[in-house]
Amino acid sequence: MAKELAIRTCGLTKQFDRHIAVNDIDLQVKAGEVYGLIGPNGAGKTTLLRMLAAAEEPTTGEIYINGDRLQRDHSNPTLKRRLGYLPDDFPLYDDLTVWDYLDYFGRLYRLREPHRSQRLREVLELVQLTNKRNSIISTLSRGMKQRLSLARTIIHEPILLLLDEPVSGLDPIARMQFREIIKVLQEAGMTIVISSHVLSDLAELCTSVGIMELGFLVESAPLKELYRRLSRQQIFLSTLGKLEALIAQLKNHPLVEEWEVVPGQERVRLYFTGSQEECAKLLRSLVESGIELTEFHCTQEDLETIFLKLGHQQAS
Template sequence: MTQTLTSPAGTSTGLAIRTQHLTKRFDRHTALREVDLEIQSGAVFGLIGPNGAGKTTLIRLLAMAESPTLGEVFFHGEKLDYTRPQFDLKRQIGYLPDDFPLYEDLNVWDYLDYFARLYGLQDKQRSRSIHQVLDLVNLGHKRKSVITSLSRGMKQRLGLARSVIHTPSILLLDEPVSGLDPVARQEFRQVIRNLHGLGITVLISSHVLSDLAELCTAIGILEFGYLVENAPLETLYQRLSQQHIVIGTRGDLKDLQTELRQFDAAVLVLEAKPQTGQVKIRFSGDPDEAADLLRSLVEAKIPLYEFHCEQESLEDIFFKIGHLQPT
């Protein structure tokens, strides 16, 4: 019988994570520069940026694996104090680093049992939690398998199971899909969706921006240690993603381009392919105006075989704003 992981007790509305002027220096190198981050409770927050931007440093600070040089961190309104244990606050955190430990001579069940004991889970509660997280990551059939026999994708899902064995309210994932094949990435995305459905706040860093675009409700962009963007994904698309329309004709491409000039206030031809009769345009109008454009082309008897809208991707947005260092 499938068991369902329960929602964490610490989930609530409002901000799950907030930082103020968070700064981290290593000798003469400043990895993070006065980061003011806000993540809503229940969000799936994607953290992106080039190598060396400060993503891992930020996640380690939130996981209390590093202490900040300056600044403050709040979980659900409670301030993290790096000078004392704060065990209750730490229990709200699940952390999966890029190089998470796997004791490969153990089997799957014993590995999870070991970490469940470290979190103080007792007897029936411990067994129930292990069953639940194995169901969550679809590894129940591998509970007796030695870890060294698992595929890389299974090991990643096992690491995720270990990170949520104590039902945290905040989950921090540092490059969790690195090196995974498309099938393993798809399986991992589904697990994140399941966790999101439970109300767990997820922060995930990744260079696979297509995965983040599919998963995330909000995005943060780090560059040179600065947080240059922190917004809901929908807001980013509305503000920064341009709409393109690809139009194909079986007739003369020049006739199509002539008709498009009537919409010159809303249309800019970006690319023309005479060999296929296609043009790609930047279109600044709304959906009703796009419908008017299509209607006009049909009424002008342009023999269309293609007309579809495309939105610029998260990767396009990143390249627009991700290489600018704040002044």
């Protein structure tokens, strides 16, 4: 079982003076997963990632990468070469060209020619910066700089990628480009742990998520299971006629949990506890009762709603 886990931690704890940043975490991430780490500022996400990257020594606890024990000393240099870590504040060397910057890191990782140049061409193509190979880094946009940072992180072909707030401050197009690259890396078999405040991005990318609060891992589950367990089904309805007739019908339906008129709109949102078949029956019954529907839209509560709900439960 341990071999199919890309990451396993046992009682992982990090204390700074009197502050416990990461508190007794038992984390399991399967090989090939994209695992999203979410939580408010100060929850311990960055400290956890730094320990997984061997950039921070745990106070207590153990970390296993693909079944092998990870330690900060020089006992397992091969294991550390299999890690790629992108912190949220890694500096770029603005006066270098894109190619020279990547070549510098290729040399640091002891990639030899002709493999090094071949690898540089591969990562530049992956992050869509081939046409910028001779550009000075200071002339790049923020999104390009972030893609270059990712290229630097994967130049040595790691099997585990650790990304701390990689889309922070990027515009929607740059975020979309970054998401597409992550999907390609996952398809290539890489395991990826990514922390982000942009929960819509994580919902699109991740197979599992972990939610951190005050140093604790309060939830860790496959995304599908989290939706099944914690996400209520919503239906949005609009009608040409009066809302009162629609609401009268909904009030009497046993599977309508609660409803509300969306403020400022002639639109009703309700929470529905039935199956897809029962959803279809509700729609049919409303139409048969003469209500002129212009919208009937079924959706699940999103990851942000689940996160806020869980945070509220922890607070209370």
